[in-house]
Amino acid sequence: MSENRSEYLVEVEDLKEYFPIRTGFAKTTMLKAVNGVSFKIRNGETLGLVGESGCGKTTVGRTLLRLYKPTGGRILFEGNEVNDKNMREYRKEMQMVFQDPYSSLDPRMTVEDIIGEPLDVHKLYTTKAERRDKVLNLMSLVGLNAEHATRYVHEFSGGQRQRIGIARALAVDPKFIVCDEPVSALDVSIQAQVINMFEEIQEKLGVAYLFIAHDLLIVHHISDRIAVMYLGRIVEMAEADELMSNPMHPYTESLLSAVPIPDPETARKSKRIILEGDVPSPLNVPSGCPFRTRCRYATEKCAGEVPPLTDRGGGHMVACFKK
Ligand SMILES: Nc1ncnc2c1ncn2[C@@H]1O[C@H](COP(=O)(O)OP(=O)(O)O)[C@@H](O)[C@H]1O
Numbered sequence: 154m155s156e157n158r159s160e161y162l163v164e165v166e167d168l169k170e171y172f173p174i175r176t177g178f179a180k181t182t183m184l185k186a187v188n189g190v191s192f193k194i195r196n197g198e199t200l201g202l203v204g205e206s207g208c209g210k211t212t213v214g215r216t217l218l219r220l221y222k223p224t225g226g227r228i229l230f231e232g233n234e235v236n237d238k239n240m241r242e243y244r245k246e247m248q249m250v251f252q253d254p255y256s257s258l259d260p261r262m263t264v265e266d267i268i269g270e271p272l273d274v275h276k277l278y279t280t281k282a283e284r285r286d287k288v289l290n291l292m293s294l295v296g297l298n299a300e301h302a303t304r305y306v307h308e309f310s311g312g313q314r315q316r317i318g319i320a321r322a323l324a325v326d327p328k329f330i331v332c333d334e335p336v337s338a339l340d341v342s343i344q345a346q347v348i349n350m351f352e353e354i355q356e357k358l359g360v361a362y363l364f365i366a367h368d369l370l371i372v373h374h375i376s377d378r379i380a381v382m383y384l385g386r387i388v389e390m391a392e393a394d395e396l397m398s399n400p401m402h403p404y405t406e407s408l409l410s411a412v413p414i415p416d417p418e419t420a421r422k423s424k425r426i427i428l429e430g431d432v433p434s435p436l437n438v439p440s441g442c443p444f445r446t447r448c449r450y451a452t453e454k455c456a457g458e459v460p461p462l463t464d465r466g467g468g469h470m471v472a473c474f475k476k
């Protein structure tokens with residue numbers, strides 16, 4: 154692999170992913186799932202990605218790993234552009250953990266084979282014993298007992314399945330993992346354990362995450378920085394604490410005011426902003442600012458131009474004409 158030419162591990166520049174959708178007889182419309190997204194992630198860093206269902210989070214993750222061919226934009230790994238020709242070299246470096254631990258693992262395979270399969274694919278051992286050792290090490294890293302190796306996934310709870318999923322992702326020793334809502338399908342009571350496991354693994358291995366979730370509190374807990382998405386675009390991005398304490402985009406404000414406040418006194422005093430209406434269809438994105446149909450500050454200018462994402466100081470990026 155080529156030398157690292159950047160201080161960043163992953164860089165995404167103006168990424169676009171459009172899906173052609175049949176919208177009538179002999180008529181297709183482009184569904185703009187990701188519409189010009191840019192961000193950078195350092196080694197060992199976690200960038201959280203939040204937004205309502207359907208805003209394009211999963212598509213960003215899948216396109217970034219080139220599970221979809223990008224419609225436009227560039228993806229750089231260690232400063233080198235990932236393209237059709239060299240993407241195989243990068244397959245090992247960038248992995249994904251999926252949202253649904255029930256459907257993402259093959260039910261006919263034992264845990265040992267699920268975790269060992271990437272080792273087979275990338276030929277990462279010479280003897281059977283070495284393969285077994287590697288699998289057992291990975292299992293212990295994610296908190297699974299060695300006795301679990303010969304069992305099948307249906308014997309495990311959702312939390313344990315997610316541990317199997319991350320052990321599989323870690324098998325090839327990646328530098329970057331896209332975690333696509335890895336705890337959303339789990340019981341609230343075990344979400345914290347699994348989140349802690351992700352953090353411990355990062356501390357031990359120095360792996361970087363793009364951590365996708367729709368729950369801002371979870372994202373705040375695990376992320377160094379947070380990007381907020383709306384209809385295929387990033388509308389705000391900042392250090393995690395800065396974004397939570399000083400949200401600038403009206404959409405982020407309303408997302409934050411929807412977060413349950415544990416203290417009733419604080420809750421009573423806070424001015425809740427209720428988000429009205431539904432997210433427009435990505436088949437029919439509003440002109441100008443994508444949020445304007447739900448924004449209480451919208452002006453004529455907001456309908457005419459797309460507000461650019463600009464730095465308001467200290468790397469706090471906002472795409473809004475008001476602020
Ligand atoms: N493979 C696909 N083909 C067509 N449309 C898709 C495909 N994947 C996602 N979409 C559409 O793209 C939009 C963004 O989806 P997605 O990335 O899954 O959002 P999120 O993960 O934020 O919920 C949605 O409107 C979804 O229906």
Ligand code: SF4
Binds near residue numbers: 443455
């Ligand atoms: S650009 Fe206009 S419509 Fe968009 S969020 Fe800002 S004020 Fe609201």
Ligand SMILES: [Mg+2]
Binds near residue numbers: 211212334
């Ligand atoms: Mg998703």
